Amino acid sequence: xxxxxxxxxxxxxxxxxxxxxxxxxxxxxxxxxxxxxxxxxxxxxxxxxxxxxxxxxxxxxxxxxxxxxxxxxxxxxxxxxxxxxxxxxxxxxxxxxxxxxxxxxxxxxxxxxxxxxxxxxxxxxxxxxxxxxxxxxxxxxxxxxxxxxxxxxxxxxxxxxxxxxxxxxxxxxxxxxxxxxxxxxxxxxxxxxxxxxxxxxxxxxxxxxxxxxxxxxxxxxxxxxxxxxxxxxxxxxxxxxxxxxxxxxxxxxxxxxxx
Amino acid sequence: xxxxxxxxxxxxxxxxxxxxxxxxxxxxxxxxxxxxxxxxxxxxxxxxxxxxxxxxxxxxxxxxxxxxxxxxxxxxxxxxxxxxxxxxxxxxxxxxxxxxxxxxxxxxxxxxxxxxxxxxxxxxxxxxxxxxxxxxxxxxxxxxxxxxxxxxxxxxxxxxxxxxxxxxxxxxxxxxxxxxxxxxxxxxxxxxxxxxxxxxxxxxxxxxxxxxxxxxxxxxxxxxxxxxxxxxxxxxxxxxxxxxxxxxxxxxxxxxxxx
Numbered sequence: 001x002x003x004x005x006x007x008x009x010x011x012x013x014x015x016x017x018x019x020x021x022x023x024x025x026x027x028x029x030x031x032x033x034x035x036x037x038x039x040x041x042x043x044x045x046x047x048x049x050x051x052x053x054x055x056x057x058x059x060x061x062x063x064x065x066x067x068x069x070x071x072x073x074x075x076x077x078x079x080x081x082x083x084x085x086x087x088x089x090x091x092x093x094x095x096x097x098x099x100x101x102x103x104x105x106x107x108x109x110x111x112x113x114x115x116x117x118x119x120x121x122x123x124x125x126x127x128x129x130x131x132x133x134x135x136x137x138x139x140x141x142x143x144x145x146x147x148x149x150x151x152x153x154x155x156x157x158x159x160x161x162x163x164x165x166x167x168x169x170x171x172x173x174x175x176x177x178x179x180x181x182x183x184x185x186x187x188x189x190x191x192x193x194x195x196x197x198x199x200x201x202x203x204x205x206x207x208x209x210x211x212x213x214x215x216x217x218x219x220x221x222x223x224x225x226x227x228x229x230x231x232x233x234x235x236x237x238x239x240x241x242x243x244x245x246x247x248x249x250x251x252x253x254x255x256x257x258x259x
Numbered sequence: 260x261x262x263x264x265x266x267x268x269x270x271x272x273x274x275x276x277x278x279x280x281x282x283x284x285x286x287x288x289x290x291x292x293x294x295x296x297x298x299x300x301x302x303x304x305x306x307x308x309x310x311x312x313x314x315x316x317x318x319x320x321x322x323x324x325x326x327x328x329x330x331x332x333x334x335x336x337x338x339x340x341x342x343x344x345x346x347x348x349x350x351x352x353x354x355x356x357x358x359x360x361x362x363x364x365x366x367x368x369x370x371x372x373x374x375x376x377x378x379x380x381x382x383x384x385x386x387x388x389x390x391x392x393x394x395x396x397x398x399x400x401x402x403x404x405x406x407x408x409x410x411x412x413x414x415x416x417x418x419x420x421x422x423x424x425x426x427x428x429x430x431x432x433x434x435x436x437x438x439x440x441x442x443x444x445x446x447x448x449x450x451x452x453x454x455x456x457x458x459x460x461x462x463x464x465x466x467x468x469x470x471x472x473x474x475x476x477x478x479x480x481x482x483x484x485x486x487x488x489x490x491x492x493x494x495x496x497x498x499x500x501x502x503x504x505x506x507x508x509x510x511x512x513x514x515x516x517x518x
Contacts, residue, residue: 008414022381023388024413080495088494097495105500122281129282154283155267207499228498235347236339236356239487240466241364 030073032100036060042093046081047192054185061096061208062181065174068100069213076104076212079173084203087230096206104212111209112221119220127222128169135167140254143190147183150191152250152257159232159248160199160257162191164225171221173210188225194257195229202229289332291359295319301352305340306451313444320355320467321440324433327359328472335360335367335471338432343462346489355465363471370468371480378479386481387428394426399513402449406442409450411509411516418491418507419458419516421450423484430480432469447484453516454488461488 009029038046038057046054061079068077081096082089104112118126134140134151142150142162150164164187170176176184195202205228211221238244268288297305297316305313320338327336340355341348363371377385393399393410401409401421409423423446429435435443454461464487470480497503 006414023377023385023392076500078496078499080499082494086492088492099496099500101500101502105502107499107501110501126282133282155265205495205498207495209499226498233345233347234493235341236464236466237337237358239464239485240337240339240366240468241335241358241360242366242369243360243364 027103030102032068032071032074032098034064034098036064036096036098038094038096044094045083045192045196046094047189047196049189051182051185051189054189055182057096058181058185058188059178061098062174062176064098065172065210068098069174071100073102074100075214076101076108077210078105079208081204081206083206084201084230087203087205089203108209108212112212115220115222125169125220125222127165127224131165131167139251142194142254142257143187145183145187147180148187150187152254154250156246156248156250156253157244158228158230158246160195160202160229160253161246161250162195162227162229162253162257164188164191164227165222166224169222171211171215171219171223172213173208173223176223191227195227198257199229199231202231204229286362289361291327291330291333291357293323293357295323295355295357297353297355303353304342304451304455305353306448306455308448310441310444310448313448314441316355317440317444317447318437320357321433321435323357324431324469327357328433330359332361333359334473335363336469337364338467340463340465342465343460343489346462346464348462367468367471371471374479374481384428384479384481386424386483390424390426398510401453401513401516402446404442404446406439407446409446411513413509415505415507415509415512416503417487417489417505419454419461419488419512420505420509421454421486421488421512421516423447423450423486425482428481430470430474430478430482431472432467432482435482450486454486457516458488458490461490463488 006023007025007027010026036057039049039053046057065077068074077098077100079096079098115126122129131149135144135149140151140154142152144150147167148164149167150162152161153163164184166180195204207226207228208223209226210223211219215221232247265282266284266286269285295316298308298312305316324336327333336357336359338355338357374385381388390408394403394408399410399413401411403409406426407423408426409421411420412422425439454463466485466487467482468485469482470478474480491506
């Protein structure tokens with residue numbers, strides 16, 4: 001079941017015996033949790049570093065995706081950055097985190113199904129369709145370079161939600177080339193700088209969405225980065241329905257960031 | 260698509276033209292949003308009122324569920340209570356809110372699928388199986404009365420997450436009897452009082468989960484209330500995966516509330 005989430009991860013020395021009941025399932029707490037300290041400078045945010053430094057951080061991200069993918073236990077790796085206490089950051093020193101899980105998370109399963117459905121209906125990857133459409137429309141674009149588009153998605157859940165998507169189809173972050181990582185460093189720096197400077201340094205969660213490791217290179221998935229500023233509160237309506245009330249249309253957000 | 264959520268509700272006078280593109284869909288902003296002012300007393304929380312007063316509030320909730328269900332546009336009604344600013348409450352005066360939508364929300368669709376799958380596999384409603392199991396196990400029970408069980412669910416997403424579930428199968432909140440509403444007033448008062456007194460008056464979101472209106476009386480769904488205290492922050496891992504890190508096992512939470 002999705003909402004009545006009956007799978008639970010055990011804690012060390014968990015003595016709970018649920019074997020007599022068929023409703024619940026307990027899995028071992030295996031996987032990896034890593035913290036990437038992005039620089040020795042306590043007060044310098046990621047985007048304030050030069051592109052070469054950001055490129056180095058991105059290479060570390062990629063190397064961990066590669067290394068964790070070599071494990072026979074790990075099915076999926078989730079990288080994220082929590083910035084600001086409202087976004088759940090418990091450390092102020094600039095850092096990113098990586099959690100690798102032995103199962104494919106719910107959100108990724110749903111996203112894979114969405115990619116699959118769109119492909120079956122349209123014969124293409126949805127992000128491969130969205131990127132040129134958004135680049136042409138311009139109204140939701142924040143910034144772009146040769147290899148990436150940064151834009152506020154059409155059905156943004158949060159004010160100033162911004163996605164960074166590679167222009168060319170690629171499903172695994174672990175396989176991004178050095179050349180493209182340099183372009184990513186460039187657009188990530190620009191996007192985070194615009195958010196910090198124009199939206200008063202908002203708290204945000206950055207999440208990297210990459211394909212589960214079992215997916216072959218030619219499978220329909222398209223890795224990308226989602227930046228979710230935490231300017232509104234997620235409350236009863238959102239928890240109840242899974243729908244989000246966003247008072248700032250993405251067209252307005254992108255215009256504000258861009259101009 | 261689920262995560263790449265491409266359906267968006269229009270604002271009044273929205274002039275956005277997306278008809279030239281097949282990826283996005285815009286729906287009219289129709290439905291209802293109502294606020295229930297629970298008493299004239301600005302400083303008296305719901306659980307501090309006597310049971311008769313809470314029963315009156317619950318009758319108002321039920322009457323709105325009934326009334327909104329008469330509309331041909333409304334498919335689903337979501338009642339929620341946001342308490343405390345960390346839970347998104349923008350007013351301090353005790354109140355609950357009702358939002359009725361012309362579509363079945365994502366979370367409800369998923370929950371219905373879960374109920375259906377469990378029924379196909381086990382021939383029973385999952386909550387009809389969980390309630391007697393939990394009542395017998397006792398370890399996750401917070402409190403109970405003749406008609407309702409209040410317990411911390413096995414796969415709780417949040418510390419002190421507590422569900423109030425009717426012991427007898429019923430899918431529509433709009434059809435609850437006066438007798439059962441009185442029992443609900445009793446257990447809601449007890450549960451919210453325990454949370455406030457033992458967990459230092461935490462901010463929380465309360466959500467009422469009832470079946471979409473089109474479901475017949477004998478369809479497998481089981482209405483219930485979820486109380487989600489907001490003591491931890493939802494951060495990058497949760498947004499990325501849809502999985503929740505909960506440092507407080509429900510067995511510990513229930514014991515702490517109960518004893």
